Every structure is written in structure tokens, then in C-alpha cells.
Amino acid sequence: MRKPFVAGNWKMNGSSASIKTLVGGILDGMGRVKNAEVVVCPSFVYLSEVAQLLAGSAVEFGSQDVAKEESGAYTGEVAVSMLKDMACKYAIIGHSERRAYYGDTDEIVAEKFIAAQKGGLTPILCVGELLEEREAGQTEAVVERQLQAVVGRAGIRALESAVIAYEPVWAIGTGKTASPEQAQAVHAFIRQWMSKEDSAVAEKVQILYGGSVKAANANELFSQTDIDGGLIGGASLSAEEFISICEAAG
Numbered sequence: 001m002r003k004p005f006v007a008g009n010w011k012m013n014g015s016s017a018s019i020k021t022l023v024g025g026i027l028d029g030m031g032r033v034k035n036a037e038v039v040v041c042p043s044f045v046y047l048s049e050v051a052q053l054l055a056g057s058a059v060e061f062g063s064q065d066v067a068k069e070e071s072g073a074y075t076g077e078v079a080v081s082m083l084k085d086m087a088c089k090y091a092i093i094g095h096s097e098r099r100a101y102y103g104d105t106d107e108i109v110a111e112k113f114i115a116a117q118k119g120g121l122t123p124i125l126c127v128g129e130l131l132e133e134r135e136a137g138q139t140e141a142v143v144e145r146q147l148q149a150v151v152g153r154a155g156i157r158a159l160e161s162a163v164i165a166y167e168p169v170w171a172i173g174t175g176k177t178a179s180p181e182q183a184q185a186v187h188a189f190i191r192q193w194m195s196k197e198d199s200a201v202a203e204k205v206q207i208l209y210g211g212s213v214k215a216a217n218a219n220e221l222f223s224q225t226d227i228d229g230g231l232i233g234g235a236s237l238s239a240e241e242f243i244s245i246c247e248a249a250g
């Protein structure tokens with residue numbers, strides 16, 4: 001059985017004060033979460049603060065991106081080794097906002113994925129189609145291309161120590177959630193695609209859904225066979241909402 005997994009992607013939100021309140025609320029609510037792995041991904045600047053606030057708890061944390069280079073003259077970038085130094089466990093890689101606004105191509109995403117794993121972080125690899133791609137019937141082809149870019153370089157076994165997040169771009173921050181059936185269909189496709197290469201890996205990898213997940217729709221989404229949890233944006237900024245989502249995951 002795959003362990004349920006819920007990660008909060010705080011994106012570029014928060015302040016020292018608001019993060020303290022948010023983490024406090026999450027820790028207070030953790031008694032309601034039975035089995036799910038709970039992860040929060042703050043902005044880089046708050047990682048060490050979050051690390052301190054979470055110390056000794058069951059909640060893990062991750063970054064929202066990593067540099068593909070190990071170290072050196074890369075102004076503004078954050079190395080995997082620095083994140084490890086902060087006791088960071090996960091790294092979101094290839095989020096659609098990085099792909100759309102910061103030039104993260106499939107190749108760069110694959111390099112970042114490999115760098116994260118090499119340095120000991122577990123990548124949360126994001127894939128997902130644009131609205132026009134869905135409307136053109138290209139959802140599966142797009143997701144396959146994004147996965148293949150990583151698997152072609154890192155090998156299928158690399159996914160064994162990674163988490164995949166399917167995030168249809170049209171559902172992110174729009175309040176327009178994919179229906180449980182639409183999400184399940186793509187999750188099943190991803191699992192079948194992996195199982196063509198390695199069925200044990202396909203069975204093992206957690207596949208999260210992301211895109212306007214809220215407490216009100218989490219149950220229905222998470223009850224789908226191939227949906228193992230969620231990557232939560234807006235709703236992860238409220239402790240009550242986020243904990244309710246984690247509770248729904250299990």
C-alpha cells in the first residue's frame with residue numbers, strides 16, 4: 001500500500017509572523033492526521049525558520065525548486081547541498097509556474113531532478129498540461145513527454161525515490177478543479193506508462209493531484225484508486241483547511 005502524502009506549496013507567500021502561526025496551527029492539528037505524510041514547502045528564506053518550528057514533529061519540509069549546479073558562480077540560485085544542510089527532505093521540481101515563467105524546460109527539469117536525487121533530496125516532480133493542450137486532446141502526450149524527459153536521463157528506477165504530482169495547469173489557482181474522474185484517468189495513465197518499463201516501480205510511486213484542492217473536494221479526489229494525495233497551493237496557507245485536506249488523505 002502506498003502511504004498517503006500531502007504537501008503544501010506555499011509559493012511566494014508568507015512572512016516570519018504568518019509562518020509561525022501557520023506552522024503552529026498545522027502542528028496543533030496533526031493529531032487528526034492518522035497516516036499521511038505531511039510536508040510543507042516554504043520560500044527558501046523561511047526554510048531555516050520552518051526547520052526550527054518543525055523540529056521533533058512528524059511534519060517534513062521541502063523547497064520549491066533547486067539549482068541544477070552543485071555550487072559556484074550562480075547568483076541567486078540555491079544548491080541542493082544547502083537545502084540538505086537545512087535538513088530539507090523534499091524538493092518540488094518542474095512546477096508549472098517555473099516552467100511557464102522561469103524557463104524551466106523539460107531538459108532543465110530533468111537536470112534538477114537528477115541533482116536533487118544525487119544530493120539526497122526526494123524530488124516531487126510536477127507534470128501537467130495547459131488548457132489548450134487538454135482541449136486539443138494532448139494531455140497524455142504532454143505528460144508522457146514530461147516524464148520521459150526525466151526517465152530518459154535518470155532511468156525508471158529513479159522514480160522509486162521520487163513523488164510525482166499531476167497538476168493540470170488550468171486547475172492551478174483557478175478554483176477549477178479537475179473532476180475526480182478526469183484526475184484519476186491521468187493518474188492511471190501515468191501508472192500504466194511507468195508499468196510498461198517497471199511494474200514494481202509503478203505500484204510503488206505516490207502520485208499526487210494538484211490544482212484547486214480544498215477541504216471540500218479532497219475526499220472525493222483522494223478516494224480515487226491512483227490518487228495518493230495532493231500538492232496543495234492556496235489552501236495550504238490556512239492551517240485548518242490544510243489539516244482537513246491531510247485528514248482526508250488518511
Ligand code: 13P
Pocket residue numbers: 009095167171172173174175210211212213231232233234235
Ligand atoms: P492551488 O492549490 O492554489 O490551485 O495550487 C496548486 C499548486 O500549484 C500546488 O503546487
